[in-house]
Amino acid sequence: MSTVIVEVMPKPEILDPQGKAILGALSRTGHTGIASVRMGKRFEVTLDHEATPEDLDQIRSIAAEVFSNPVIEDVVSVTAEDAQ
Template sequence: MPTIVVDVMPKAELLDPQGKAVAGALARLGIDHFGGVRIGKRFELTVDGEVTDEVLATARQVADDILSNSVIEDVVSVEVVE
């Protein structure tokens, strides 16, 4: 069955306390390869049947309306993985 993956991230202009905490932990461990960390959400929608343009459009609408909070988050990708 095909799967549609939706990635949601905090808006770039907002603070990401979880990301800051992970960045601090990496620094304490001596890992200095990364300039920052942002933490988001990943949703996997399993599709019954074929992924048509209509199904993909519905997934995008669900991502915007239900899976993300448009005030503080952006839907950064909606893509089909097999």
């Protein structure tokens, strides 16, 4: 078993209303010094075997096609976690 972590964030040029709402809530509750908050997604993909470089390539293509909407999101990283 091994786990691959995929991270997806809204593209920098796309407005992130969830992040804006969180930033507003933080400044209303007195948290200062925060310039922006952006919210994305994190996936843990557990394989039933040790991750090979081919698995990572397959998961990279899944990340681009299934986990993210390429119009508004970027896949930030695809990394294998330590084997369990």
